[in-house]
Amino acid sequence: MKDLGLHIYDVVQNSIRAEASEIGISINEDTISNMYSIQIQDNGKGIEPKKLNHVTDAFYTTRKTRKVGLGLPLLKQNAELSNGQFEIKSTLNKGTWLTVTFELDHLDRPYAGDLVTTFGLLITTNPEININYSHKTTYGEFHLSTKNITDALGNITINQPGVITMIKELIAYNLEKIKAETTKIYSDSSNVI
Amino acid sequence: MTRVKNLDDLRKMRDQLQSKTNLRDKSEKPEDMVQIKVAMATCCIASGSRDTMNFFVDELEKRNIEAIVTQTGCMGYCYAEPTVEVTVPEKEPIIFGNVDTPKADEIIEKYIKGGEMVDGIIPVNYQKID
């Protein structure tokens, strides 16, 4: 997996598949402790304790267990390669919580990637899920949730024409403002409407 | 055009959004719309399916085609990721493999808009594996 934006997008797919109605994602770029941390939690159906121990070691097993998947093992591996940590907790029928950290200036830390696409797409293509995104840097904080957006839109729905572009623009503007690490900056809105 | 910087700006855009919506013939029924499902397992995402999905969402909106774009589980064609299932109203679903951005553009222009066949169809006995 190339970057953190793709990892986040991937891990959130697990929460969607677990039928979560609330998904929280917090990113903290902490220059003081030299740490990039990502926390993802959901209220989906959870993982049974027996299975929880295995979700991250699938990478080392052979094809038969491939069913267990690659998403979490790859994320854990990337965290450990950059001197970070991976932790997951889950309660059956309550939800799942995971935190992954990376040493901020470690050479092997994957770049943040295109967070505008990750969050823009997650929010606009899953309108039935309340996605709660917060992002903190030394320069400030940004919070956005599906609920905030639907409240602002009134009777316009998230998947109506034009809305997607505006939401991405909003995310891009605010990430820029707090100098968050991200690839794509949408400064051109000339073809929005 | 002003830039949407916060939720207040978004609120102010409501009227414009409303009028843009009204320009379209609105069909409420999903079966009247183009449906696109993008396979979204880890291996798909690593091979570019997030950006393929993003392209479909952005471009269908820009080209004024009413569509529902969703993610789905692994379709089992790992050799041909990103894979995408496209259903045009009144036609059978078709699965395309190796759908990068240029391929997605071709699918929109030729298959969805033009009704022509394009390369890259995965022949099915299609069974959904989720």
Ligand SMILES: Nc1ncnc2c1ncn2[C@@H]1O[C@H](COP(=O)(O)OP(=O)(O)OP(=O)(O)O)[C@@H](O)[C@H]1O
């Ligand atoms: N948020 C979650 N809620 C419930 N179960 C989860 C969650 N995250 C992971 N799991 C469980 O852990 C397993 C392993 O997850 P992982 O992301 O590593 O692989 P996968 O999703 O099965 O496949 P892949 O990621 O390769 O597409 C999942 O199959 C699922 O059973």
Ligand SMILES: [Mg+2]
């Ligand atoms: Mg997964």
